[in-house]
Amino acid sequence: xxxxxxxxxxxxxxxxxxxxxxxxxxxxxxxxxxxxxxxxxxxxxxxxxxxxxxxxxxxxxxxxxxxxxxxxxxxxxxxxxxxxxxxxxxxxxxxxxxxxxxxxxxxxxxxxxxxxxxxxxxxxxxxxxxxxxxxxxxxxxxxxxxxxxxxxxxxxxxxxxxxxxxxxxxxxxxxxxxxxxxxxxxxxxxxxxxxxxxxxxxxxxxxxxxxxxxxxxxxxxxxxxxxxxxxxxxxxxxxxxxxxxxxxxxxxxxxxxxxxxxxxxxxxx
Numbered sequence: 102x103x104x105x106x107x108x109x110x111x112x113x114x115x116x117x118x119x120x121x122x123x124x125x126x127x128x129x130x131x132x133x134x135x136x137x138x139x140x141x142x143x144x145x146x147x148x149x150x151x152x153x154x155x156x157x158x159x160x161x162x163x164x165x166x167x168x169x170x171x172x173x174x175x176x177x178x179x180x181x182x183x184x185x186x187x188x189x190x191x192x193x194x195x196x197x198x199x200x201x202x203x204x205x206x207x208x209x210x211x212x213x214x215x216x217x218x219x220x221x222x223x224x225x226x227x228x229x230x231x232x233x234x235x236x237x238x239x240x241x242x243x244x245x246x247x248x249x250x251x252x253x254x255x256x257x258x259x260x261x262x263x264x265x266x267x268x269x270x271x272x273x274x275x276x277x278x279x280x281x282x283x284x285x286x287x288x289x290x291x292x293x294x295x296x297x298x299x300x301x302x303x304x305x306x307x308x309x310x311x312x313x314x315x316x317x318x319x320x321x322x323x324x325x326x327x328x329x330x331x332x333x334x335x336x337x338x339x340x341x342x343x344x345x346x347x348x349x350x351x352x353x354x355x356x357x358x359x360x361x362x363x364x365x366x367x368x369x370x
Contacts, residue, residue: 103350105134105191106156110141110149111163116313119161121369122338122362126345129361130353141166147173150190150197158192159348161341167229175199184236184261186229189344200347203230206340207237207285207308209355210331213339215306219243219283222265223305225272225296226288227254230310234285235261246281248272272296278303286310286319294318303328310336315370334370338362 109119115138123136141149143165150173162170170187171177177199181187187199220243224231227249235245235258243265247258250272259267270276274295278284279302286293287310297318307323309316312333316324323330338359346353 102132103348105159105348106136107134107159107161107348108137108139108157109161109163110139110146111166112140112142114138114140114163117163118312118334118337118366118369119163119341122341122366123161123345125362125365126342126358129358130345130349130351132345132349132351134348143169146170160190161344162188162190164229170199173197180204180236183263184229184232185257186232188340189347191347201233202340202343202347203233203336204237205343206336207234209339209342210335211238211283211306211308213335213359214329214331217282217306219306221281222246222283222285223248223276223278223281225284225286225293227251227258228287230287231285232258232261234287234308234310235265235267238283238285239263239265241265244268246270248276274299278305281305283308286317290314291318297322306330308336309333312337312366312370334363334366335359337366 109117117138120136120138127134146166146169167186167188171185175197181199181201187201189200189202222245224234224247239262241264245265246268248270255269278300282305284305285308307330309320310333311317342355342358
């Protein structure tokens with residue numbers, strides 16, 4: 102097993118549940134590692150990494166550092182390069198290596214809920230999490246509509262897909278909800294709230310990537326009308342399990358760990 106100590110980096114970071122769920126997993130796995138949270142503001146990642154002690158050799162990265170990490174020039178997995186986002190950083194033989202576990206986090210969260218395939222997907226938001234979602238559900242014959250207010254992000258979003266057709270649409274009340282079999286919200290907290298009043302005819306599975314606030318207005322609507330959903334805690338847990346596998350070099354029992362980590366997170370929020 103690889104020896105490591107780890108931390109989650111980002112800003113703001115005080116609300117992060119990562120130290121809690123990682124610690125729960127380490128205890129269950131009998132891994133003698135520490136995991137902390139460190140406030141690192143935008144533009145300060147390189148400076149922070151230059152000053153880290155050698156025993157701190159593994160990191161989770163959250164906003165606003167996922168895109169910044171890609172630009173530091175470290176060896177980077179093909180997937181992280183494609184989505185222009187990295188959430189996992191480890192030091193091996195003195196060299197940093199960048200990975201992304203957000204994509205597998207999306208995939209594992211949905212596969213734990215259903216074995217359905219999706220042909221028409223709506224993604225709300227156009228940032229790093231949206232690009233990870235595109236890569237996660239990228240399949241031949243699938244159309245992914247991205248509702249966004251940011252036209253300059255279109256190229257990066259399209260490049261995140263190898264097989265799917267990615268179409269940009271407005272982030273507004275003209276969304277035709279009945280078209281989709283999967284809706285993924287990656288927009289910032291409360292950004293999607295104004296859309297809720299206009300939802301009609303939907304039978305889609307909702308994937309709400311946020312867990313703060315809990316529940317979001319979108320998640321509350323989905324639950325109130327009896328539709329199936331996956332929440333941000335599932336994403337947090339499943340991407341973390343993949344990170345722990347990378348940090349430790351161990352093959353992990355996802356089905357055993359996920360409920361333990363989710364239960365601990367639910368008690369905290």
